[in-house]
Amino acid sequence: MFAGFFRTAMCLLILTGLVSCGGGGGSSNTAPTPIPQPQPEPEPEPPVTVVGEGPFIVVDQFGYLPDAKKIAVLRDPVTGFDSEDTYTPGASLQVVNTLDNSVVFSGSATPWLDGEIAATSGDRIWLFDFSSVTATGNYQIVDTEQDLRSPAFAINDNVYREVLVQAVRTFFYQRAGHTKTEQFAGASWADDASHMGPLQDANARRYNSPDDEGSERDLHGGWYDAGDYNKYTNWTASYIVDLLHAYRENTHVWTDDFNIPESGNGVPDLLDEVKWGLDSLIRMQNADGSVLSIVGLASASPPSSATGASLYGDASTSATLSSAAAFAYGAKVFAALSTPEFNSYAADLRTRALRAWNWANANPAVIFRNNDEAAGTAGLGAGQQEVDDTERGFKRLVAAIYLYDLTGDISYRDYVDANYQTAPMFANWWLSPFRASIQRPLLYYTALDDATAATADAIRNRYVELWEGDDGWGAATNRRDPYGAFISDYTWGSNAVTSLAGGMFADQQTYNLGQRDTAQIRNAAAGYLHYLHGVNPLGKVYLSNMGDFGAENSVDQFYHTWFAHGSALWDSVSNSAYGPPPGFLVGGPNPSYDWDERCPGVSSLCGSAQPQPPYGQPAQKSYTDFNNSWPLNSWSVTENSNGYQTAYIRLLARYVK
Template sequence: MKLNRFAGRRLAWVLVAGVSASALAWTVGSPTSDTPSPSASSTAPVSSAPTPIARSSAMTLGPGIVIDQFGYLPSHQKVAVIRDPQTGYDAGDSLTPGGTYQVVNAANNAVVFTGSPVAWNNGAEDSTSGDKVWHFDFSGLTAAGTYFVRDRDRGVVSPRFKIGTNLYTPVLKAAVRTFFYQRAGQVKTAANAGTGWADGASHVGPGQDRNARLYSAKTNAATERDVSGGWYDAGDMNKYTSWTAGYVVDLLHSYLGNKPVWTDDYNIPESGNGVPDIVDEAKWGLDWLGRMQQSNGSVLSIVGVSHASPPSSATGPSYYGPASTSATLNAAAAYAIGSKVLGGFPAHSNYAATMRTRAENAWNWAVANPNVTFRNNDPANGSEGLGAGQQETDDYGRFTAKLIAAIYLYDATGKTVYRDFVDANYNQANLIRWYNYVSPYDANMQLALLYYSSLSGATASTATAIRNAYNSGMESQYLWGKITGKADPYMAYIPDYIWGSNAIKGVEANLYLDLRRFGVGNRSEADVMAAAGGYAHYLHGVNPFGKVYLTNMYSLGATNSTNQIFHAWFTDGSAKWDDAKNSTYGPPPGILVGGPNYNQWDWDSRCPGISAACGTERPRPPYGQPPQKSYKDFNDGWPLQSWPISENSNGYQASYIRMLSRLK
């Protein structure tokens, strides 16, 4: 199936390829109850003995109190959200909070913090969620421990959560490890993958990735080449050059943005080699991009593969698409920043030099061939069935790819030809030409410009113009104005709940975090961490579903985690991998799901008559809901077509990783 990612919004790395297969989910450990059970042991309580814990009978469809189910760093803002649904599938629920809210130590049932909830927007209903909301701020509590929030008068409680340092480290590791599960051609041993997801190398049989043929010359053995490796892109297993290059760049920026957090113990095959595993994972992507480059410097655009569950059982042939300007420029950017980062590790000095040469060769070909395009999965050129998502771009997309490549090439080589290109063309980027336009839909361009502004050899006037424009854009009513004005009662404002909204949450957080990384503006670290933290908390459960939007995180502290994703491996109906609660394993931990998708999901237009699988009416949710409730934890293929909501994407994952790794 062909998908329009992000509803046509420009976000260079974004991908949610549709697949002609459905998806699945998995389980690690057993889900725990949403209701904490106080220990019988007790130390001296801060206040009088707490009242018995009970669920409010008025909240049967959704949670009453939502918190970050992994917890909060001691110095960070901590706000529980109390919700009273007004519109949507759970409008029959009702919760008017009592006047006293408590934080209770789960170890001894002692009340350690007391306060009163504050109505959001004077008690108005929020149109994006359909809820009335109250905030209970317990930021003053900094002591390490395991807690839950309780409404003293109503008896309603939150899930348990922790306060402490390094709380997000195991979550971050799980999120990064999802790239390992997405590796094509990688043997996944039980020691690395876990028993439930052990699998042989995929797509390495006859006629597959090691001797793939050009899609338009399938019978011509002379077109065979090795395009093995890389990552399954999303729920589909195809490999797209431009998007893969974007993932490499994002992973390497994750490393550059907070080097101390990255360790060499993520239990991937490269662990223990003296290189942080985030860099090892980026190199896996670079290795594949290297195989996609031709001798003239151009880079092939795509590899289309067959799908199966598990991936090693896929037997169909692999085909590749021709080179394009956009694929070549995006690869040039990845080669260049890869050269810079990997050059910092002595074991990779020769590899870094090779990447630098690849980057310059790609640049030279693209300059000589500025408008070569290729649309995969397009009947107009006979490529229907080659891949799923469409990665080809427009004139502005090729321009930004070239400008981004020039920035990273200048950093990697120090050659003034690349700096001159940046200085002559940066003012055509939307950030400048649209007068301080900062947007999650142009994030890669903005990040590259900020990176250029931080380089010691950057032209001072260009660097100043970039930094001033970014700061002005961030200070607008559309960014900081939404934070300080509390535009979103769930404290994670985004402009639209479109395809891949959970990825946009991560991108928005990174817009704020980049202020601190690059020293732009004068916002305090506390303000930046509060703003960015709101997006992490949303993805960790501070949302209308009280749902951790990462798969199968029960063993890491989640009480309500995503159970199903649309993925060719973790497919609907699989006894092993369909569902984290009801299958043997479900999907592995840490995969970010696409999330709420307002007005862009529907069942097949021929439903309900075309198939009994339609049911009698569209499921609610996701249908007919306010934007933040336009989600369902499902992974059905045709005819219910869950992929606009429940598919994963390496791009979604990369934005989340870059965000979480910088919360401190």
């Protein structure tokens, strides 16, 4: 193009007489000697800085509180399934108001650890701090040089309110024996009451006496535990305790308008949900104070179509101690409502807690192992709810704490004083979110009136000392995980561990531990929320179907009997009519994932290789949205659990007004 333009210009000069087209004579036919043409320098190729789909800029897709620390993570994948993607941030980044596209902040990103590759993600990371942006609004992070934008996010004083509502409502969807009308469940997930047919929950029979009418018990109610429909007493009791703590740690959050059947009755909806769980434990308690261990429920999709019999397991010491703690703490909280109805309810719970404690003391080692061929219980339930001697000792210690809180009886305090040092934080100098079930009740003991001062001081001091180490404040202040949510190991249920780790920071504010100020504590704990809300290598909000609530990339499908693989209605958000309901927290990245050991030779369902991801990836990339059952066994990665949910709710509620 340039040479053609040059020749045309020369002709114009000839026509104007400024240049001659001929040689020396007018009659010569000899062509003129060509004039050398200047050649343009080739344009330099721009450096390749973006390859692939990313995500490259990850943020909390719901948003941030105005006074919170706000850090976007920019990522260049180096190892893992996305290693062929490439991104190098531009020299300047912008925070843009999506309403009018105005730039409210500009700055540069800082390399994490001078460009070191993060082992848990396989990513090279840059951090972009935009904490100075505090005005209410909706925003994106923009790399104009690379023409990239983050997902949109909000900044406001109550940015997580609707997220909390949806997370709590998952317990309504998990209710067994309760009609889910369109008014409360929505047309997409309406269903008749499940497991209320012949020989089901209202007429459940003993696991080894399915033909014995005399063994029938009314055990209706309660919650499906996870993606299976079984009801496990040890775990149900722990969910109740966690939800009660979530209530008491931020009582003004819990309003009466979460759109469940009890909404509008004058009682916070969270307590209505807790009561649903407590009522089911009441039905599980025997007259002597012992508590049945499990009810195994039939599977089907939707739940109301399940027709198989419900079978229950025998009472156990562990189930009875777990229930004693739940009854005792429930009695404390419901008595504080100070109404005639709940005064009576609390008094009944108190009596049940004492009876359970007394039976467990008289029967300290009654074991019931479900789904155990050697024990004759194969097929009863799925997960193993029974515990060993050490864990049973921890359950006794926890029950004593809540009974002391309820009664003020010093015999329970004496038991705590004599046994608190058996906890791992004392016995093994190990403070970890993996042991939150014993550590958090011990912290609660330190705040009780008339707790033994020496015991309380020992617990508080040991907690502070250990959490100042590399896995606690050392990890937070040094940003040991570039995504801001360090945990020591990624295992089955890593998202629950992440929630619990965030809770361990938040607990320092609740119990006034250490020398950290409120802003430090809240920002450290919030980093774990941000991770679950999208600040992770996948840019994934680890809650289901949250597109209507601000998430650009939330969980599309997860393992659950109701929302089963292949269901035309509920399989996935993107490829079925409805997908699963909003708000379920999935298990999360699990680098130990593998398909069934009999693959690929036995079953044609396996495929030629394990799905990657989650298989064979850096820890934080060991996740994908899938809900295949056997033999791909997605449950170890994507299944929900009420335990994951309560850990998340308890953390999230601290950031809601």
